[in-house]
Amino acid sequence: MSKSNRNLFFSLYWLFFLVGISTVLVGQVLPILARRFSISDSESGYFFIAHFAGSLSGIFLYNYQAQKSNFIRTILLGICASATGILLLNADSQVICTIGFFLNGICAGANIPAVNMLVAKLSSLRVSSSLQVLNFFWGVGAISSQPFFHALSSDGSVLLPTVLLAGAYLIAFVFIYSHRLEEKTEESSRVNRASFWTVWRNPIAWITALFNFAHVGLESGIGGWLTTYSERFAKEGLISATPVFFVFFVLGRAIAPAIIDFFDDNSFIFLSLLVLLVGLVVIVFSSSYVGLICGAGICGIGTSAIFPANMARFAKIFYPDASKHATPIFVMGSFGGAITTYSIGYLSDYFNSLKVGIFVLFANTLILIALQMLVLLGLQFPKKDKT
Template identity: 30%
Template sequence: MGSVSAVEVPRKSLRTPTAVAHAAFVPTGIATVLLGPVLPALSARWSLSDAQAGEFFFAEFLASTLGVILSGMLVPRLGYKSVIVLGLLFMAGGVGTLPMGSRLLGMAAVAGYGVGLGLTIPACNLLVAELNPGKRAAAVSLLNFSWTVGAVACPFLFTPFQRRGMISPFFYVLAAFVLLIALLIARVSFPPPGKSEAASSQPTKPLLAMLQTPVALVLAVLFFVYVGTENAMGGWLASYAKRLNGTGGTIWVTVPSFFYAGLLANRALAPVFLRRVSEIWLARISMGIALLGLVTLLSATSMAVIIISAAVIGLGLATIYPITIALLSSSFGPGANRVGSVMFMMASFGAACMPWMVGVTSTHMQSLKVGLAIPLAGCLLMLGLYFRDWRGGVANAVSE
């Protein structure tokens, strides 16, 4: 009897909403960063300039803005599971059609899986934050650890296909994997949204009133700038490394993985750090580390320095997004779902605009290094915002 129960408990734990949110976030991480490692190959296939390549980032994350809007509308009506599964289906369709035709079809495919990202990412983040009211930052950080597993794996998964000139099969295999995850999640039971004990005990305010609070305005800027900065770095690191790589080979393809490995490592350690320092101070320290890495990257002259800098930037940025989501959830309680739809929309705007701005600046200035000064400025802005006085705003955003 003891051996039977020992087997059944872990099986049950793997079918919880939190566990399947982690499962969904692995392919979501792969899809989010997909353009970074594959963009040089797509640019060569379609003869794209940096400005034209940047349009793919713009299409992906502008479409994800639509997905975020739909997610905010559909979660209260359909529940978390339906929205997450729908998002994964959009991802599978977009990824599977990306290599099938012209630049315009590729743009449409990227937009398709962008909608899927917009549906899935906020639903998973808010689900996990809602289910873990006593440890939101740690729980969301671990969720984004799973996202980063996919992000780290993406360039390494793509490299063997790229070496053999088998780019299209890579997309088909990835689409099949995403579809499999969607089918598995469809078999799991989820709780209805907005029914946690902590949430139900807090008052609710009109959406417009919540958005007019100072903390909401600061969070909107943080969501825009952080996600834009992360996507600009992940999207352009491979191209930057390729241009500075004078030895040939394909090591430049894996440079984004070192960035995401930094994210992975620090998101795994974040729950430990949060036992010793406050969320705000951890964010301040982390932004300082990210700035150090960016300055080093922009002055790098060797591949080794680029790789180390990419990892340091990832280490610095790792805790910012989970902490920002935790602040959103703790500030607005049962209203976090509605406010979150606006915040994740701002995140999608940032993800659309900042990588595109890097490409446009690079083309006009004939220097990708100059273009990457944009995420550097973004880090400076975030550091300044996290040095504001958060004590009153976070505690009183709902009650004010």
């Protein structure tokens, strides 16, 4: 790897750490904003809708730029959107805060696919391991989000943590901006459109997209509602279940590159789903706060490596066109995140029980297991490249 690419990778790791913080931002500031504006769970769900509407817009921005291989330009625009949106969360207007979540969502929608596909493009020989390492840094950011905002917020104000986070994004912008001229820009052509349909006429591509719908929804549901669920479960708990979830999430991503070589991608994903299902059972049916914490940790391990493994198999199967034609996967992920998080809030209000809302996560997990069984029993993917 050249020195320039190495520096770019380090900059992308730093950025993905920040994206990890801001992607799960809604769930961490939700209790503060709910008290500030005196809103219900169902009304709080509109913050998630705004975030995922922004995410969907970011995905279309990624799609437009990806046709020309302009990943770095997409990343820079996403950084600007998130830094602006995060600062708007200090407004006393619920509408302005909602706009802030929309702008922050643009960053997640644009930068998660852009950074993943750029790293996959630059690491064609070891795609799975490279994406696991990259997404490890996202996990470190996600685990930092709740304690970061909890420690630095005061009297219902999130001014200090939002200013620090926006400043950190500015640093990432400066480092990545220096690499903008190194990226070769390609013109959109009929060949690109033809290769798009070659990819998306294949049922494997749509299974991958449906898989992302359910999995992003599940991760968003856990990241978005676990903090609130923990507070209602035991208001005097010493630690929230959310950082525990992300501690084990990060641990899973840290060890995944070392163990994934012993499995093909599909077997690895299936085993992860079984662990995830066990964790959800413990969360929902536990009668003690200790049980909730244990369930959160098991879920963190189970879900940690699923997203990068799913993206890695897509990148391998449809190489070299995967980086330009992955948009439907991320669109489905945004819809999954929006529908799942809103459904949890809606059912919580309807049945007057957040635990009932959490059962939505079971539905997502069962969908994931069914899709993976379809892959294992009916569709044959290429074996994992161990180069």
